[in-house]
Amino acid sequence: MSTFDETTGLVAPVARKDQKGRGYDGHWALVWQKFLRHRLGVAGGIVVVLAYIVALVPEFLAPVTLESYLPAYSYAPPQPIHWGRDDGEGWRFFPHVNAYKSVIDYNSGRRLFEEDPETPIALGLFVRGEPYRLLGLVPADIHLFGPIEQGQPFFIAGADRLGRDILSRTIYGTRISMTIGLVGVGLSLVFGILIGGISGLFGGVVDNIIQRFIEFIQSVPSIPLWIGLAAAIPPSVPPLQVYFFITIILSVLGWTSLARVVRGRFLAMRSEDFVKAARLDGCGPVRIIFRHMLPSFLSHIIATISLAIPGMILAETALSYLGIGLRTPIVSWGVLLQEAQNVRTIASAPWLLLPGLAVVIAVLALNFLGDGLRDAADPYAD
Numbered sequence: 001m002s003t004f005d006e007t008t009g010l011v012a013p014v015a016r017k018d019q020k021g022r023g024y025d026g027h028w029a030l031v032w033q034k035f036l037r038h039r040l041g042v043a044g045g046i047v048v049v050l051a052y053i054v055a056l057v058p059e060f061l062a063p064v065t066l067e068s069y070l071p072a073y074s075y076a077p078p079q080p081i082h083w084g085r086d087d088g089e090g091w092r093f094f095p096h097v098n099a100y101k102s103v104i105d106y107n108s109g110r111r112l113f114e115e116d117p118e119t120p121i122a123l124g125l126f127v128r129g130e131p132y133r134l135l136g137l138v139p140a141d142i143h144l145f146g147p148i149e150q151g152q153p154f155f156i157a158g159a160d161r162l163g164r165d166i167l168s169r170t171i172y173g174t175r176i177s178m179t180i181g182l183v184g185v186g187l188s189l190v191f192g193i194l195i196g197g198i199s200g201l202f203g204g205v206v207d208n209i210i211q212r213f214i215e216f217i218q219s220v221p222s223i224p225l226w227i228g229l230a231a232a233i234p235p236s237v238p239p240l241q242v243y244f245f246i247t248i249i250l251s252v253l254g255w256t257s258l259a260r261v262v263r264g265r266f267l268a269m270r271s272e273d274f275v276k277a278a279r280l281d282g283c284g285p286v287r288i289i290f291r292h293m294l295p296s297f298l299s300h301i302i303a304t305i306s307l308a309i310p311g312m313i314l315a316e317t318a319l320s321y322l323g324i325g326l327r328t329p330i331v332s333w334g335v336l337l338q339e340a341q342n343v344r345t346i347a348s349a350p351w352l353l354l355p356g357l358a359v360v361i362a363v364l365a366l367n368f369l370g371d372g373l374r375d376a377a378d379p380y381a382d
Helices: 027-036 039-056 166-202 204-219 222-231 239-254 256-269 273-280 285-321 333-340 343-348 350-376
Strands: 002-005 010-013 082-086 091-105 110-134 138-147
Touching: 027 039, 027 350, 039 166, 039 350, 166 204, 166 239, 166 256, 166 285, 166 333, 166 350, 204 256, 222 239, 222 285, 239 256, 239 285, 256 285, 273 285, 285 333, 285 350, 333 343, 333 350, 343 350
Parallel strands: none
Antiparallel strands: 002 010, 082 091, 091 110, 110 138
16 A cells, blocks of 8 residues: 655555554564563563673683683682772873782681782773684684783682682683573474474374373473483583583473473364365475464464573573583583582682572573563564
8 A cells, every 4th residue: 555745756655554543564573562662571682682692702701711720819809990090190090900919817727818009900991811712713812801911810700719710700601501591492492393293283192192201201300300311421421512411401301391382282273274275285294383383373482482591591500500410621600600519618709609690690681581572472462
């Protein structure tokens, strides 16, 4: 539908209106518009995007590499950032941290750290530091921020028992913890859609067998099953294969709820005319599932995925924290939290819980995003 504009001499399209005067937009445009009205969902989406950017280039964002450690700064507390300094000629803008000098407390036998204001460590953006390979391919030595002079101690989030920077290790841990949830949910998505789709499409005996199998898996306690499967991985297995096995374990246990959702929707749709037409046209079950039936509720699948990723992240964190999941030298948030298993250690070095804070932020952001997508999945509901 269009109108002729006598002023410009152009033919301009006119938006079609429904009975309430609203414009007819495409389905995905309506979903996007409704999602933008969900403020928590948008905020969660922004945080999730930022987290995956961190997971993509942690080498550039982290002040130091994973191999960097300074044993003399074991359990060094966070260094506060100072933004200026009076050098005798007036105050000037000078981002820096003060160097630490260690003092032995003979009463407790612990090493204490005190700031040395006479030894400032200048900070900057895009500074040269330890070399790395960006994305594992491009050699580089530029870091987003850090000490201008390479090799100086810099622990704005504190250090662990080996004098390693907690902030840098948390940034590196984002790659494993966030991607294991994404990959695990991806595999669960394939299993859930395929098995749930076959169950709902065929019904009858096939549906009964699949549903009893799903009920059996759901009846097994998840934590003991995780522990048993993870403990079956030999300690000699390379770290990359351990990552792959843990992903498979989480996927094997995470597809059943999605399969139930898909099965219910397919049972309702298998008598629809477009499914009957696809069958008469000679389409096989896989094509009917993925080409004809699945797109009709794809928005619900997207919402389900976003809500399932936090479960995968928490499962990996729990397994690694208990020492039966990922192991060093792999760095994930769960592996880093192993340092915080001792209450006495947490009392003296609470900054070791920073990876746990990262888990909380990521899970909350993904849940907010999932809630926003779930509400937006039905754009016609008020």
